[in-house]
Amino acid sequence: MHTLPQSQNQYLDLNSIKELPESYTWTSLQDDCTDCLATDTESLSIIDLNDPDVLALVRHACKTWGVLQIRNHGISLKLLENMEAAASKLFSLPMEQKLKVSPSSTNDTSGYRLPTISPFFPKLMWREGFTIFGSPVEHALKLWPHDSKSFCDLVEEYKEEMKKLAGRLMWLMLESLGITEVDIDWAGREGKSGGEAVIQLNSYPVCPDPDRAMGLAAHTDSSLLTILHQNKTSGLQIFKEGTGWLTVQPQTGVLVVNIGDLMHILSNGLYPTVLHRALVNGKQQRISVAYIYGPPANVHISPLPKLVDQYHLCLYRPVTWSEYLELKSKHFRDTLSVIRIAGTPNVF
Numbered sequence: 001m002h003t004l005p006q007s008q009n010q011y012l013d014l015n016s017i018k019e020l021p022e023s024y025t026w027t028s029l030q031d032d033c034t035d036c037l038a039t040d041t042e043s044l045s046i047i048d049l050n051d052p053d054v055l056a057l058v059r060h061a062c063k064t065w066g067v068l069q070i071r072n073h074g075i076s077l078k079l080l081e082n083m084e085a086a087a088s089k090l091f092s093l094p095m096e097q098k099l100k101v102s103p104s105s106t107n108d109t110s111g112y113r114l115p116t117i118s119p120f121f122p123k124l125m126w127r128e129g130f131t132i133f134g135s136p137v138e139h140a141l142k143l144w145p146h147d148s149k150s151f152c153d154l155v156e157e158y159k160e161e162m163k164k165l166a167g168r169l170m171w172l173m174l175e176s177l178g179i180t181e182v183d184i185d186w187a188g189r190e191g192k193s194g195g196e197a198v199i200q201l202n203s204y205p206v207c208p209d210p211d212r213a214m215g216l217a218a219h220t221d222s223s224l225l226t227i228l229h230q231n232k233t234s235g236l237q238i239f240k241e242g243t244g245w246l247t248v249q250p251q252t253g254v255l256v257v258n259i260g261d262l263m264h265i266l267s268n269g270l271y272p273t274v275l276h277r278a279l280v281n282g283k284q285q286r287i288s289v290a291y292i293y294g295p296p297a298n299v300h301i302s303p304l305p306k307l308v309d310q311y312h313l314c315l316y317r318p319v320t321w322s323e324y325l326e327l328k329s330k331h332f333r334d335t336l337s338v339i340r341i342a343g344t345p346n347v348f
């Protein structure tokens with residue numbers, strides 16, 4: 001881990017800096033294989049969730065890319081645009097206002113803060129983030145003492161709609177692996193899957209030196225799946241083994257769904273978690289809203305028994321979501337290997 005120059009630099013106002021400070025200069029991106037950009041011929045297709053072949057399409061995308069792009073998902077464009085506008089409004093507040101909702105302890109994961117992966121990098125990221133765990137009321141009151149209701153109502157509506165979609169997507173993924181309701185006790189259909197979620201608002205301000213800066217360094221999400229809305233500005237890239245970094249171009253109304261580490265575990269590695277990152281640019285601010293969906297707090301996630309046999313050994317030990325997050329904050333990229341077991345034909 002790195003000791004960041006946090007105290008003096010953590011909350012520089014990126015929206016007004018004219019020259020890239022040294023603490024934000026990523027001289028070597030080689031670790032993440034920046035040179036291996038994918039050719040334009042490979043591109044992610046967009047899945048229409050009403051397509052009669054949806055299971056086969058989901059299975060193919062999950063296996064080969066670890067990412068889906070979806071349309072006809074039932075989330076209105078209005079809601080996506082309103083959430084994007086709310087994020088934009090939040091990040092355009094004066095720094096002193098945003099600092100009022102910045103957690104004082106690093107263990108506190110809500111509010112205006114650096115990404116949890118920051119300590120693993122020697123340089124800071126050209127990004128602002130606001131994390132919503134549970135109710136946004138307390139923070140919203142501090143940000144907008146006279147008008148917090150519209151933000152809170154919007155967040156609640158977003159959560160409600162996204163939760164339905166996330167449950168549906170999780171079931172498409174499970175079904176496409178041959179899993180049915182009898183194989184899994186916590187993930188009932190029709191709202192019974194009491195999954196939990198975190199909303200992550202990201203802003204990547206216009207950058208004076210975009211080629212030497214990093215918006216959000218390469219990582220995988222510690223979720224079952226993450227549903228991402230991005231504004232019209234591109235920046236999101238996914239990494240595919242043997243291909244390299246591929247830009248996921250924003251398209252109106254299209255949502256990006258990432259496979260997270262917990263789906264990787266649940267599927268015993270059949271649906272691999274996807275490495276991704278966000279680049280910045282010198283022309284436009286980029287906004288993204290991530291709905292990070294996980295299992296209910298008390299559930300232990302381990303490979304589904306149906307996906308384990310003598311040829312497909314059980315690869316991971318059981319973990320709850322909070323145990324996993326705790327491990328991730330210590331081990332970052334090595335977390336999946338830390339919970340990996342030698343491989344047994346038995347299931348927990």
Ligand SMILES: C=C1C[C@]23C[C@H]1CC[C@H]2[C@@]12CCC[C@@](C)(C(=O)O1)[C@H]2[C@@H]3C(=O)O
Nearest residue numbers: 109115116117131198200219220221222
């Ligand atoms: C529930 C989560 C998931 C977290 C940690 C915690 C709250 C904030 C999430 C993110 C959001 C930004 C990328 C990431 C990599 C980060 O640094 O903070 C994510 C991380 C993870 O997916 O591991």
Ligand SMILES: O=C(O)CCC(=O)C(=O)O
Nearest residue numbers: 200202230236278288290
């Ligand atoms: O901004 C993006 O496109 C990526 C955001 C992301 O990966 C995250 O919030 O976990």
Ligand SMILES: [Fe+2]
Nearest residue numbers: 219220221276
């Ligand atoms: Fe992510």
